[in-house]
Structures are given as structure tokens and as C-alpha cells.
Amino acid sequence: MRFFEYEAREIVKQAGIPVTDFGFATSADQAREIAERIDGATVIKSQVLTGGRMKAGGVQFAETVDEAAEHAEAILKLEINDHVPRGVLVDPRAELEHEYYAGVVWDGIRKQPVMLFSDMGGIDIEEVAEKHPDHVGRAHFSTLRPLSDFQAKEVIAATGVTGRPLTRITPILTRLAELFLERDMTLAEINPLGELADGSFVALDAHMDMETEARPRHKKLLEDLGVGSEETRQARESTEFELAGEEVDAMDHRGVAGNVTEFDGNLGLVIGAGGGSLTLFDAVRAHGGDPANYCEIGGNPSVRKAAGLAKLVLEKPGVDKIAVMMSIVSNTRVDIVARGVVKACLELGYDPAEKIAIFRVPGAWEEEGFKILDHYGVEYTDRSVSMHEAARRAVEKIPSSA
Amino acid sequence: MSILLDENTPFIVQGITGREAVSLTRECLDYGAGAQVVGGVTPGRLGRQVHGVPVFDTVEQAVEHHGGPIQGSVVTVPPAFTKDAVLEAIEHGVELIVIVTERIPRRDTAQMVERANEKGARIIGPNCLGVIVPDVIKMGGIGGPAQDASKAYTPGPVGVISRSGGMTTEMSSTLTAAGLGQSTAVSIGGDAIIGSSYAELMPLFEADDQTEAIVIYTEPGGRMEAELAEWVRENDSRLPIVAFMAGRFMDEMPGMSFGHAGTIVEGKEDTAAEKIARLGEAGIQVAEEISEIPDLVKQKMGATA
Numbered sequence: 001m002r003f004f005e006y007e008a009r010e011i012v013k014q015a016g017i018p019v020t021d022f023g024f025a026t027s028a029d030q031a032r033e034i035a036e037r038i039d040g041a042t043v044i045k046s047q048v049l050t051g052g053r054m055k056a057g058g059v060q061f062a063e064t065v066d067e068a069a070e071h072a073e074a075i076l077k078l079e080i081n082d083h084v085p086r087g088v089l090v091d092p093r094a095e096l097e098h099e100y101y102a103g104v105v106w107d108g109i110r111k112q113p114v115m116l117f118s119d120m121g122g123i124d125i126e127e128v129a130e131k132h133p134d135h136v137g138r139a140h141f142s143t144l145r146p147l148s149d150f151q152a153k154e155v156i157a158a159t160g161v162t163g164r165p166l167t168r169i170t171p172i173l174t175r176l177a178e179l180f181l182e183r184d185m186t187l188a189e190i191n192p193l194g195e196l197a198d199g200s201f202v203a204l205d206a207h208m209d210m211e212t213e214a215r216p217r218h219k220k221l222l223e224d225l226g227v228g229s230e231e232t233r234q235a236r237e238s239t240e241f242e243l244a245g246e247e248v249d250a251m252d253h254r255g256v257a258g259n260v261t262e263f264d265g266n267l268g269l270v271i272g273a274g275g276g277s278l279t280l281f282d283a284v285r286a287h288g289g290d291p292a293n294y295c296e297i298g299g300n301p302s303v304r305k306a307a308g309l310a311k312l313v314l315e316k317p318g319v320d321k322i323a324v325m326m327s328i329v330s331n332t333r334v335d336i337v338a339r340g341v342v343k344a345c346l347e348l349g350y351d352p353a354e355k356i357a358i359f360r361v362p363g364a365w366e367e368e369g370f371k372i373l374d375h376y377g378v379e380y381t382d383r384s385v386s387m388h389e390a391a392r393r394a395v396e397k398i399p400s401s402a
Numbered sequence: 403m404s405i406l407l408d409e410n411t412p413f414i415v416q417g418i419t420g421r422e423a424v425s426l427t428r429e430c431l432d433y434g435a436g437a438q439v440v441g442g443v444t445p446g447r448l449g450r451q452v453h454g455v456p457v458f459d460t461v462e463q464a465v466e467h468h469g470g471p472i473q474g475s476v477v478t479v480p481p482a483f484t485k486d487a488v489l490e491a492i493e494h495g496v497e498l499i500v501i502v503t504e505r506i507p508r509r510d511t512a513q514m515v516e517r518a519n520e521k522g523a524r525i526i527g528p529n530c531l532g533v534i535v536p537d538v539i540k541m542g543g544i545g546g547p548a549q550d551a552s553k554a555y556t557p558g559p560v561g562v563i564s565r566s567g568g569m570t571t572e573m574s575s576t577l578t579a580a581g582l583g584q585s586t587a588v589s590i591g592g593d594a595i596i597g598s599s600y601a602e603l604m605p606l607f608e609a610d611d612q613t614e615a616i617v618i619y620t621e622p623g624g625r626m627e628a629e630l631a632e633w634v635r636e637n638d639s640r641l642p643i644v645a646f647m648a649g650r651f652m653d654e655m656p657g658m659s660f661g662h663a664g665t666i667v668e669g670k671e672d673t674a675a676e677k678i679a680r681l682g683e684a685g686i687q688v689a690e691e692i693s694e695i696p697d698l699v700k701q702k703m704g705a706t707a
Contacts, residue, residue: 108626109599213481213506274567330546330550
């Protein structure tokens with residue numbers, strides 16, 4: 001879950017890392033007040049969860065309070081990559097002697113966090129790592145033992161940084177690494193970390209991503225920042241169809257019938273489980289099919305939930321038929337899925353044999369499931385028909401949109 | 403033979419009184435030679451039984467009751483308590499820990515793995531279905547009830563490693579239908595950080611006489627496939643590998659995660675296309691469809707024989 005810059009900077013500040021005296025505004029008037037308080041040149045930055053702000057005109061420099069308010073007004077209206085800004089950050093303009101980079105990420109292979117540092121800040125760290133590898137220091141650190149400053153010091157010194165910058169940045173990188181673990185981040189970045197004329201350091205931009213699974217542990221922080229539990233902060237905002245999918249999944253606590261993602265095709269998918277859904281979605285597309293949605297069934301959902309999911313997909317505008325397909329199931333019962341999807345068709349006044357292009361869910365309780373499908377004349381297969389072949393048969397039944 | 407476990411591997415189930423754990427215990431007792439489930443642990447439930455398996459408050463009590471070391475544990479406790487349960491198992495000498503629980507933050511997994519490494523224990527998962535040695539033993543929910551597991555899995559020469567529990571069974575069933583049995587099938591889990599990756603299991607399969615080929619199921623997200631490709635290049639492995647990559651459509655949708663938590667693409671190397679290229683460079687054949695896998699395995703096995 002990604003944080004807006006103004007939130008990320010607040011998190012950094014709480015961890016004891018110096019930040020500028022910035023303010024967050026959702027209106028030009030608020031921006032003016034902050035600029036008045038700052039009483040000097042400012043930078044107005046769009047608060048969006050997407051890159052390329054500078055290029056899109058989402059970052060503007062102001063000399064006066066009036067200018068700050070004008071820029072805020074314009075930026076608040078400016079959509080960047082289809083993202084409407086949450087607000088603007090009003091920042092005192094800092095004269096920088098030098099820009100550094102400090103970051104922490106997970107290394108899934110070493111299974112440890114790694115701290116990164118570069119004396120070439122202000123640009124993308126991946127680019128620096130590629131072109132100037134000797135300007136990037138890095139070190140893994142333990143998740144069990146407390147961090148000691150020397151670990152950060154070594155990483156910084158490895159880039160050739162010495163003197164006062166070395167001793168001043170060391171505690172900042174250590175605190176960033178600590179905050180990364182304490183706050184269950186998947187990415188914690190300060191870029192640039194600016195060196196001011198008086199030799200002090202300040203975080204001028206911060207990027208923080210918190211692991212979704214860890215959100216329940218950080219209720220207090222999220223509450224303080226005003227992040228509601230309904231804010232998923234996914235790469236794109238949930239659509240109404242996807243929110244309706246969440247409601248289906250929340251009907252009861254038995255199994256999963258959700259994780260719905262909207263696409264704009266004509267073949268509705270009622271598919272599962274995790275890996276099975278990924279495989280089947282690819283298979284439908286490989287055979288020229290046009291999926292209306294992605295979803296996942298698993299963990300033996302109730303008939304009600306399976307029916308709810310099938311109904312949601314069937315009612316989606318543009319959906320011609322649904323394909324009900326899963327990899328071999330062992331804890332989800334085939335008959336329950338069969339009952340659910342047939343029920344959905346009947347309740348909507350459809351003929352299941354007409355609306356269900358194919359049913360390929362082999363596994364536990366399949367005989368019972370097949371009996372139900374036989375009764376309604378729905379085409380089904382057992383495990384002898386591959387997932388890709390089932391997808392092909394489903395796609396074939398959809399009249400081409402041409 | 404097999405890797406990781408055999409019919410003589412005693413194990414416990416932590417969180418045994420949970421609904422899923424109760425059926426998982428039944429499945430393991432029923433499958434193959436019948437697993438030695440020597441105890442279960444649920445704090446506060448000392449003295450109960452689950453399908454005849456005694457329940458204890460602590461792992462220590464289970465070890466004492468067993469009267470000897472307990473090699474394995476299947477951990478099914480809720481995410482907030484998983485780390486503690488695993489640290490407890492490691493502390494009491496458990497060597498093989500299968501973590502079924504989903505939605506565990508990476509920090510917890512990293513801590514469990516770091517502790518396991520210090521004590522020489524191995525973790526499979528989290529977010530996995532466990533390990534099965536066809537017709538011999540299964541540890542975890544893999545394959546489901548004994549009769550269903552018997553339909554999909556048969557003994558044979560192929561080692562299976564999969565980031566998806568369900569696809570472990572789908573691929574093994576496809577191999578079985580083509581007359582190719584499995585030596586051991588391991589559901590390694592769908593998270594971004596897991597206890598045992600492909601490359602970490604390869605040396606075990608390499609040392610196993612029964613195994614003659616490897617089939618893996620892969621997904622976008624993470625560097626595990628790149629790690630495997632590096633391992634294959636650096637070690638002159640006798641085992642041909644056939645891979646299947648699901649979730650190719652995700653390459654068009656950066657920043658979104660589908661299927662498993664670990665599929666989140668965070669870097670250039672994480673995409674399906676990049677992984678397929680890397681696996682290919684290392685001589686690992688990537689099948690377009692599951693149904694192609696048996697023929698590819700047979701070809702490769704013929705070529706190395």
C-alpha cells in the first residue's frame with residue numbers, strides 16, 4: 001500500500017529524521033496560508049500516487065504567496081496519468097549543497113532487508129546502479145538483532161562519502177532501516193536526501209510502501225495519517241464492479257469467491273484458485289478470448305457466495321456467457337460450485353445450458369457436481385480435458401464480436 | 403526415495419483444533435502408509451484429541467510425550483500467531499516446518515527464516531499446501547483427502563516444485579495421466595519471501611536417485627526463477643527442468659498483484675516475459691500449456707539417458 005508523499009514525509013518525521021516545514025493543502029486558500037507561514041520561496045507539489053509529476057507539470061516553483069496559491073489552484077485540477085491529485089504539498093524551497101539517496105527494500109532471495117545508499121541522489125536509483133555501480137552502497141541486515149550504526153556507516157563510506165556528511169547521514173540511514181522493519185514497509189526511500197548550506201540534512205521527498213498484510217498492525221499510524229480501511233491504494237482505484245465483488249466475498253467467512261478485477265471483454269470468468277486463475281486467464285487470451293473479468297474461487301465457499309459471484313459476472317454489461325473453470329480442487333467441493341453457478345443462472349432467468357459455456361472443475365465431490373450439471377444440460381469435463389482445452393472450448397462458444 | 407520426508411518422519415500439527423487443520427490431520431493419517439502425526443498443539447487445549455492425535459499446550463509437551471525428537475511440523479495457526487508458533491517449533495528441534503498460513507507479513511517470514519537458518523531447520527511456505535511423496539506420505543493439505551490425492555499423484559521419476567498449491571496437483575495429475583509419476587511434489591508457497599525456493603530444493607532432488615527430471619510452476623514477481631537459472635548455470639545438474647509460467651497477462655498491468663501475494667512486480671526482472679527469457683537461457687524449457695509438459699519431460703529424459 002503506497003503512501004502519498006505528504007504521508008511518507010510524516011512517517012519519516014515521526015522516525016526522527018529531519019524534514020522541511022512542509023504543509024499539505026487541498027485548496028488554494030490552504031496553500032496560501034501555508035506559504036504565508038513559510039514566508040519565502042516555495043515548491044508546490046501535486047500529491048498523486050504515480051510517477052512523472054515533474055514532467056506533467058505537477059511540481060511548480062513560487063516566489064510569492066500569490067504565486068503559490070495560483071500554482072496550487074492549477075495543480076489541484078491537473079490529472080496526472082489519470083490520477084486526480086489528493087492535494088498539494090507546499091514546501092519551503094531549500095538551497096541544496098548536494099543530493100543523496102537513502103533506501104531500504106527486501107531481498108526475496110537472501111530473505112533479508114537491504115539498505116541502499118548513493119551519493120548521486122535526486123535521480124532513479126536503478127539508473128544509478130546500472131550506470132555508476134561504484135556510487136551505490138548496499139548491505140543486508142538482520143531482522144532478529146538490533147541494528148547498529150556501523151552497518152549504515154559502512155554502506156555510506158563504500159560510496160566514498162567521508163567527513164561530516166558521513167557522520168551526519170549515518171543515523172539517518174539507520175533510522176530509515178529501523179522504520180522499514182517497524183512499519184512493515186516493502187519500500188522506504190528518501191530521495192533526495194538534501195545537504196543544506198549549514199551542513200545539516202533534510203528529507204526532501206520520501207516514498208513509502210506498507211505491506212497490505214501488515215496493515216492491521218499499524219492501525220494507529222494509519223488513523224493518524226487519515227488513511228481509511230476502505231482505501232486499498234492499489235495501482236488503480238477499484239471499479240464499482242470490483243467493489244461489488246468484495247461485497248460478495250464478504251457475505252460470509254466460508255472460502256473465497258472474490259478478488260474480482262474488471263476487464264472489458266465478453267466472456268465472463270468464474271475461475272480459481274490462485275495459480276489456476278492465472279493459468280486460465282492466460283489460456284482464454286491465448287485462444288483469442290476476451291475476458292470480462294478476473295476472479296478467484298478457493299477454500300470451499302458457500303453456494304450463496306459462488307452464486308453471488310456468478311451472478312455479478314453474468315450481469316456485467318457485455319457478458320455473453322460465463323466459463324466456470326478451476327485447476328483440480330481438493331478442498332473446494334465441485335458440487336457446491338456447480339450448485340452456485342446453476343443457481344445464479346436460474347435466478348436471473350437464464351438457461352444454465354445456454355449461459356455456462358463450459359464447466360471444468362475436477363476434484364473432490366465431482367460425481368455429485370456432474371449430476372447437477374447433467375440435469376441442466378450444462379457442458380462439463382473432468383480432468384482428462386486440460387485447462388487450456390477447456391478455455392478453448394469456452395472461447396469457441398462466444399460469437400465473435402466482429 | 404524422496405526428498406524432505408519419508409514414511410518414518412513423525413510430525414505435529416500446530417493449530418490442530420482449527421477447522422482446516424482437523425481435516426488436514428485426517429487426510430495425512432489416511433494417505434499412503436499413514437503419517438505419524440504424533441501430536442497437535444493448541445494453547446489451552448491440553449488433553450483433547452483430534453482423530454486420535456493427542457493435543458498439547460506446547461511443543462515441548464508434544465516432544466516429551468513422543469519420547470524423542472519430532473522432525474516435522476505443519477503450522478496452521480492464524481497469521482498473527484504464526485511467527486511465535488514457528489519459533490517455538492524451531493526451539494524444540496523441529497527440522498522441517500511446513501507453514502500453511504496465508505497473509506503473513508514479510509518481516510515475520512524473514513525472522514522465521516533467519517532463526518531457522520541459525521538452528522539448521524528448513525521452512526516450506528508460508529502460504530503453501532505442503533509436501534507429498536506419492537503413495538507414501540503427505541505433510542499438509544496437498545492433494546486433499548487421501549482418495550483424491552491418490553487420483554492425482556503416483557510414484558515415479560519427476561520432482562515437482564510449485565508456487566501454487568492447486569497447480570502442484572494439476573501438474574502432477576497431468577504427469578500421472580501420461581504415465582509419469584512423481585518422486586516428491588513440493589508446494590513452496592505463493593509469498594514474496596518463502597522458506598525454500600526452487601534453487602534451494604534442487605540440491606535435494608539432485609541427490610535423490612529416484613528423481614530424473616524436474617517440473618516447476620512459476621509466476622511473475624520476485625527473483626526466484628532468476629535464482630534457479632543461475633543455479634542451473636553454476637551447477638552441472640543431471641536433472642532436466644521443464645517450467646510452466648502462469649500470469650503472463652500481468653506484464654501489461656505493472657504494480658498489480660493477482661493470484662498470490664508474491665506476484666507483485668516490483669522490478670524489471672520480475673515480469674513473466676523476463677523470467678521466460680532467463681529460464682530459456684539456462685536451458686530450461688518453458689511449456690506454453692500444461693498438457694505439453696509430459697512430452698517435454700519425456701523428450702528431455704530421453705536426451706539425458
